[in-house]
Amino acid sequence: PITAKVNDRGHLEIGACDVTELVKQFGSPLYIMDEHSIRTACSQYRDGLKDHYQGESLVIYASKALNCLALCALVNSEGLGIDVASGGELYTALQAGVDPEKIYFHGNNKSVAELEQAIECGCTIVADNWLELKTLASFNANHAPKVMLRITPGIECHTHEYIRTGHLDSKFGFDPNQVPEVLDFLTKTSNLDFVGVHAHIGSQIFERQPHQDLAGVLVKWLKAAQELGLPARELNVGGGLGIRYTEADDPPSITEWTSAVAKAVTMACEQLQVSLPKLICEPGRSLVGNTGITAYTVGARKEVPEIRTYIAVDGGMSDNARPITYQAEYRSMLGNKMSETATETVTVAGKHCESGDILIQSASLPKTVSGDTLVITSTGAYGYSMASNYNRLLRPGMVLVYKGTADMMVERETYEDLIAQDKFPERLKTVDN
Ligand code: LLP
Numbered sequence: 001p002i003t004a005k006v007n008d009r010g011h012l013e014i015g016a017c018d019v020t021e022l023v024k025q026f027g028s029p030l031y032i033m034d035e036h037s038i039r040t041a042c043s044q045y046r047d048g049l050k051d052h053y054q055g056e057s058l059v060i061y062a063s064k065a066l067n068c069l070a071l072c073a074l075v076n077s078e079g080l081g082i083d084v085a086s087g088g089e090l091y092t093a094l095q096a097g098v099d100p101e102k103i104y105f106h107g108n109n110k111s112v113a114e115l116e117q118a119i120e121c122g123c124t125i126v127a128d129n130w131l132e133l134k135t136l137a138s139f140n141a142n143h144a145p146k147v148m149l150r151i152t153p154g155i156e157c158h159t160h161e162y163i164r165t166g167h168l169d170s171k172f173g174f175d176p177n178q179v180p181e182v183l184d185f186l187t188k189t190s191n192l193d194f195v196g197v198h199a200h201i202g203s204q205i206f207e208r209q210p211h212q213d214l215a216g217v218l219v220k221w222l223k224a225a226q227e228l229g230l231p232a233r234e235l236n237v238g239g240g241l242g243i244r245y246t247e248a249d250d251p252p253s254i255t256e257w258t259s260a261v262a263k264a265v266t267m268a269c270e271q272l273q274v275s276l277p278k279l280i281c282e283p284g285r286s287l288v289g290n291t292g293i294t295a296y297t298v299g300a301r302k303e304v305p306e307i308r309t310y311i312a313v314d315g316g317m318s319d320n321a322r323p324i325t326y327q328a329e330y331r332s333m334l335g336n337k338m339s340e341t342a343t344e345t346v347t348v349a350g351k352h353c354e355s356g357d358i359l360i361q362s363a364s365l366p367k368t369v370s371g372d373t374l375v376i377t378s379t380g381a382y383g384y385s386m387a388s389n390y391n392r393l394l395r396p397g398m399v400l401v402y403k404g405t406a407d408m409m410v411e412r413e414t415y416e417d418l419i420a421q422d423k424f425p426e427r428l429k430t431v432d433n
Contacts, residue, residue, distance in 0.1 A: 002291060002377075003036045010339035012375060015401030019295050019335040020373045026397050027412050028297040028373075029315035031384050033066075035074065035402035037291040041254060042078035045283060048258025053266065055276030060104055062239045062284030063089050065381035066292070070400060070409040072096035075287070083239075083282040084123075087114040094121055104148065104198075104236070104282070108172050119145045126150050126198050126236075128173055133182065137189045144193040147186075148236060151179055153199040153217045157210040157240075160326045165202050173199065179221060187228050194230050196277060197221045200238025203285060206251045208260045211237055215264035223274045236280040237261055243289040245378050246329050254286060285381040292380025294319060294396070295335055298372040299351070309346045311368050316350015316357045318390045320376070320383045324356050332363045335373035340366035348374065352391050384410065392418055 005013050012019045015034045023030050042059070049057035060081035063072060067089050072082055073096040081102030084090040093103055103123035107114070110125075110132060118125050119139060124146040127133045136145055150173035152165075165172050174182055186194045197218050201210050218235050225232035242251040252260070261281060269276055296313035303309045322328035332348060334340070342364040350357040359376060368374070387395050397412030 002034045002293070004034075006338040010337060012333065012335040012338050012373075014293065015406075016404040017401040017406050019293070019375060022399060022401070022406055023295050023297065023335075023373055026399055026406070026408070028295065029313070029319055029396040030295045030412075031292060031319075031379065031396055031398035031410070032295060032406075033071070033288070033292045033380060033398060033400050033409065035400050038071075038074060038288060039078055041287045041291065042075060042080055044254040045258060045281070045287065046079055048255045049262055049279060049281065052259040052262035053276070053279050056278040057262075058102065058278060058280050060102065060280060060282045061287055062282045063093065064385060065284030066288050066383070066385050067092050068384075068398070068410050069096045070407075071288070072098055074400075076102075081280075083284075087111070087117050090114070090117060090121070090123065104280075106150070115139070122146075124148055124195060130174075130178075130182075133185065133192075137192055140191055144191050146193045146195050148196050148198050148234060149174060149179070149182060149194070149221075150198045150200075151176060151218075151221060153201060153214050155199075155201050155210050155213055155217070157202050157205050157207060160204065165200050179224070183225050183228055183230065186225075186230055194225065194232060196232045196234030196236065197225070198236035198238065198280075200282070201240055203240050204242040205240045206242045206249070208252055208257065211240070211257070211261050212264035214238075215261060216268045219265065219268035219272055219274055219277075222277055223272050226274065233277050234280055235265060235277040236282065237265070239281065239283040239285070241283055241286040243286050243378060243381070245289075246331055248329075251286075254283075257286075287381075289381035290378050292378070292383070294376045294379040294383060296374045296376070298368055298374050299370055301368070301370070309344065310349045311346045311365075311374070312349045312351055313359065313374050314351060315393070315396065316352045316359060317354065318350075318352060318388050318393045319396050320359060320379055321386045321388065322382060323359055324354075325386075330360055330376050330378065332360055332365065332374055332376045334366055334368060335375040337366045337372065343367050348376075352393070389413075389418065394418070 045059040060083045061075045062083040076098045082093045085106045100121040100123040105118045108128045126148045152173040154168045300312045348360040394413040398410040399406040
C-alpha cells in the first residue's frame with residue numbers, strides 16, 4: 001500500500017522522498033508516514049462500509065495506534081471520526097479540530113477528570129463498567145451525555161494473548177450477565193443519552209468469522225435495549241483487522257473486511273427485525289500500520305563465530321516496543337542499497353542496555369556497513385504511540401511525506417526535553433562529601 005519506489009541512485013523513496021536524504025535532513029532514527037496511503041486506507045474503510053451497508057455508517061480511527069495533531073487532522077479531513085482512549089488522546093483530537101460529534105471515548109478506568117472533559121466537549125463516552133456509569137449519571141450535566149455500552153462479547157479469536165479482548169475474562173466491558181441490569185438502570189436514568197452498543201474482540205486478527213459472529217451478538221443486545229424503550233441506534237464492532245508485517249501474514253483486505261462486517265450486521269438485523277443502526281467500526285493498525293516505516297542508521301557490528309552476526313541500529317525497543325513485548329516480527333531493507341542483493345543474514349539489534357532489545361531476529365540484507373540506512377517497514381501503528389525514553393534515548397521525529405514534500409509531524413526530542421520535567425531539589429545542589 002505504501003507509495004514506494006527505488007530511484008536511480010538505488011535508494012528507497014517513499015512519497016517521492018529519498019529516505020536516505022530524509023534521515024540526513026531530519027535526523028536518525030526517523031518515523032516516515034506516507035500521506036497517500038493513509039488517505040487510501042481511510043477511503044477504503046469509508047467507502048467499504050458505504051458500499052455494502054444501506055444504513056448510516058461511520059469509521060472512527062482508533063488513535064491509540066498513532067496519535068498526534070497532524071494525523072488526527074488528516075484522518076478527520078477524510079471524514080473519519082476518532083476513537084480516543086485517554087484524556088490526552090481526547091485533548092489532542094480536540095486541538096486538531098476534530099468535531100466531538102465524531103469522537104468516541106474508550107477506557108476501562110476513566111478518571112473523574114476525564115469524564116468531565118468528555119462531557120464538556122460533548123463526545124460519546126463508551127461506558128465500560130458500573131463505576132463509570134454511576135459516576136456519569138451522578139454528574140447531572142445540563143445536557144445528557146451520550147453513552148455507549150461496551151460489552152464483553154465472549155468471542156475468542158486467534159491473536160497474541162496480550163491483545164485479545166473479546167473473551168469473557170477480559171478486563172474490558174460489561175460481562176454479558178450484567179447487561180440486563182445495566183439496561184434496566186438506563187431505562188430509569190433520564191440524564192444519560194444511551195446511543196448504542198460496542199464490543200472490541202482483539203487486534204491483529206486475520207479471520208473474518210469472529211467479527212461476523214460479533215455482529216449477531218451486538219444486534220441482539222441492541223434489540224434488547226430497544227425493546228425496553230431505550231433509544232439505542234448505534235452499533236460499534238470495534239477494530240482489530242490485522243495487517244501484513246511479514247510474508248507469513250495473510251489478512252483480508254480492508255474492502256473484504258468491511259463488506260463482511262456490513263453484510264453480517266445487515267443479515268442479523270433482518271433476522272431479528274431490527275431497523276439498521278448506525279454502523280461504526282474503529283480500526284487502528286490497519287489504517288496506519290502499513291503506511292509508515294522507521295529509518296535507522298546502522299552502527300556497530302558483532303560477529304559471534306558460527307552463531308550469528310549482530311548489526312546494531314541507533315534506536316530499538318524505545319521506538320518500537322512490539323518485538324520485545326509481543327515477539328512481533330518485521331521486515332527490513334537497506335534504504336541506500338536497494339539494488340544490491342541480499343548476501344547475509346543478520347540479527348538487527350537496538351542500542352538499549354538489554355539483551356532482549358532485538359528488532360529483527362533474522363534479516364536477509366546486502367553486506368551492511370556502518371552508516372547504511374536500515375529501514376523497518378510497517379511500523380506506522382503502535383510504534384511511536386508506545387515509544388519511551390528508556391535509557392534516556394530521544395524519541396525520534398516523524399515526517400509526513402507526499403509527492404516529494406516532507407513535513408514534520410512530530411519534532412525529534414532534545415536533551416532539554418528530557419530534563420524538562422525533572423526537578424532539582426535545592427538541597428541536592430551542593431554536595432558535601
Ligand atoms: N477499539 C478498541 C476499543 C481497542 O481497544 C482497540 C485496540 C482498537 C479499537 C483498535 O484495534 P486495531 O484495529 O488497531 O487492532 N499495542 C498492541 C495493540 C493493542 C490494541 C489495543 N486496542 C500492538 O502493538 O499490537
